[in-house]
Amino acid sequence: MKKIWIIHNSLHGNSEKISKQLAEGLKDSYEISLDSIKNINPEELAKDEPYGLIIAVRIVAFSSDKEMLKFFNNLNNVITKSISKVAYFSTHALGWKKFFIRGMKKALEKVGCIEEVCPEYLEIRLQGAEGPAREGADEKITEFISTLKEFMK
Numbered sequence: 400m401k402k403i404w405i406i407h408n409s410l411h412g413n414s415e416k417i418s419k420q421l422a423e424g425l426k427d428s429y430e431i432s433l434d435s436i437k438n439i440n441p442e443e444l445a446k447d448e449p450y451g452l453i454i455a456v457r458i459v460a461f462s463s464d465k466e467m468l469k470f471f472n473n474l475n476n477v478i479t480k481s482i483s484k485v486a487y488f489s490t491h492a493l494g495w496k497k498f499f500i501r502g503m504k505k506a507l508e509k510v511g512c513i514e515e516v517c518p519e520y521l522e523i524r525l526q527g528a529e530g531p532a533r534e535g536a537d538e539k540i541t542e543f544i545s546t547l548k549e550f551m552k
């Protein structure tokens with residue numbers, strides 16, 4: 400089975416919960432590892448040579464989470480084997496703006512060993528900073544699982 404890593408930097412548990420929902424939806428077809436970037440470092444991830452990577456990006460101060468961006472800058476320095484497929488999703492409390500995710504896109508472009516980034520992403524709006532997710536999130540997550548299955552082939 401191809402290996403996929405799902406990483407998050409969840410503070411209030413929402414992006415972790417969505418990560419677990421995605422893992423649940425993909426586990427029949429892929430070997431999934433899931434963890435917070437508080438627990439794993441870029442070296443460990445690179446050593447595991449995953450086929451795919453799914454990144455949870457919290458929006459903090461109108462931008463992609465700086466700690467996650469730093470993780471990718473560091474990954475760029477240590478990675479040797481290409482990651483074939485990379486996708487991301489975002490959690491946020493305010494109205495969605497495309498520029499929120501710009502930093503993440505740029506960080507991914509800098510990682511030379513990423514072959515393909517999923518053109519579609521999921522964004523889940525929360526009821527305030529601590530969540531929970533607003534109504535309709537589960538349907539969006541289910542749809543994104545189908546998108547990921549197609550993309551990660």
Ligand SMILES: Cc1cc2nc3c(=O)[nH]c(=O)nc-3n(C[C@H](O)[C@H](O)[C@H](O)COP(=O)(O)O)c2cc1C
Nearest residue numbers: 409410411412413414458460461490491492493528
């Ligand atoms: C310090 C701070 C700043 C935040 N700034 C924004 C923001 O600019 N825009 C937004 O939509 N959400 C903002 N949020 C809400 C976060 O996106 C939300 O707390 C996060 O996605 C929840 O994910 P988690 O439950 O996995 O920690 C902010 C939250 C915190 C704690």
